[in-house]
Amino acid sequence: MDIQWKGNKYTNFSSRQGYVPFVIVNHISVGSMSSMDAWFTSPENRVSSAHFGVSRQGAIHQYVDIERMAWTQGIPDKQIPRATAQVVQKMGVNPNLYAVSIEHEGKVGNLTEAQFEASVWLHRYIQDRIFDQWQRSFPLDTYHVIGHDQVNPSGKPYCPGPQFPWERLYAALGQVDRVKEEQLMEDIRERMAELEKWHEELSGQVRALERLHALPQVPEWASEAVDAAVKQGLVLNPEQSSYDFYRVLTILHRKGLI
Numbered sequence: 001m002d003i004q005w006k007g008n009k010y011t012n013f014s015s016r017q018g019y020v021p022f023v024i025v026n027h028i029s030v031g032s033m034s035s036m037d038a039w040f041t042s043p044e045n046r047v048s049s050a051h052f053g054v055s056r057q058g059a060i061h062q063y064v065d066i067e068r069m070a071w072t073q074g075i076p077d078k079q080i081p082r083a084t085a086q087v088v089q090k091m092g093v094n095p096n097l098y099a100v101s102i103e104h105e106g107k108v109g110n111l112t113e114a115q116f117e118a119s120v121w122l123h124r125y126i127q128d129r130i131f132d133q134w135q136r137s138f139p140l141d142t143y144h145v146i147g148h149d150q151v152n153p154s155g156k157p158y159c160p161g162p163q164f165p166w167e168r169l170y171a172a173l174g175q176v177d178r179v180k181e182e183q184l185m186e187d188i189r190e191r192m193a194e195l196e197k198w199h200e201e202l203s204g205q206v207r208a209l210e211r212l213h214a215l216p217q218v219p220e221w222a223s224e225a226v227d228a229a230v231k232q233g234l235v236l237n238p239e240q241s242s243y244d245f246y247r248v249l250t251i252l253h254r255k256g257l258i
């Protein structure tokens with residue numbers, strides 16, 4: 001799949017003001033793909049835009065960078081409590097700030113097969129891009145993937161439309177999440193193996209270092225303390241230990257502890 005860039009200097013966008021996107025909002029364009037392209041690039045349009053559009057043939061067009069905020073599902077603050085999407089209520093700010101939007105060419109929400117496939121691919125692409133850009137990971141579930149009608153139930157009750165294939169979409173996106181999870185697990189396993197190898201090498205080096213610091217025999221000044229420690233069964237092999245080890249034994253002995 002590939003994405004064709006269609007945005008131009010007239011395409012509306014604003015700053016995300018520091019918000020990292022983690023919600024995908026689905027829409028229906030109620031018009032053709034060419035009218036969508038024309039409207040989102042028109043100097044006459046001072047009201048709306050979207051990040052992506054998916055045609056009935058399965059072509060994907062992009063108008064706004066996901067780093068930027070598109071004007072697709074904004075609502076005034078006072079309308080936020082009326083949203084039916086939990087995430088919108090919880091966030092309590094303009095949903096455009098933290099959402100990525102997908103328009104679908106069509107009227108009532110029934111997607112063609114090619115369009116459905118492209119949309120599933122695009123959801124995953126957005127999830128990956130957000131991870132690459134901000135290292136933020138979110139599942140493609142009912143909390144994070146919503147419709148415009150859940151943001152604005154009174155103003156946009158028919159977006160993405162009564163025939164939008166929600167159940168099928170979530171099932172397909174659930175598969176995507178499982179594939180993603182397996183990939184992450186595989187990454188973790190590889191990194192664990194690397195860590196183990198590294199740990200082994202390091203232990204070898206530590207042992208070599210210890211051998212370098214070992215004294216060939218028990219030094220005179222420590223012999224009394226070492227004998228006492230051996231008698232008490234505290235030390236089994238007193239030979240070839242380090243200077244610090246003999247010093248500690250001697251101090252303990254002088255303090256009458258061994």
Ligand SMILES: [Zn+2]
Binds near residue numbers: 027028072159160
């Ligand atoms: Zn919409």
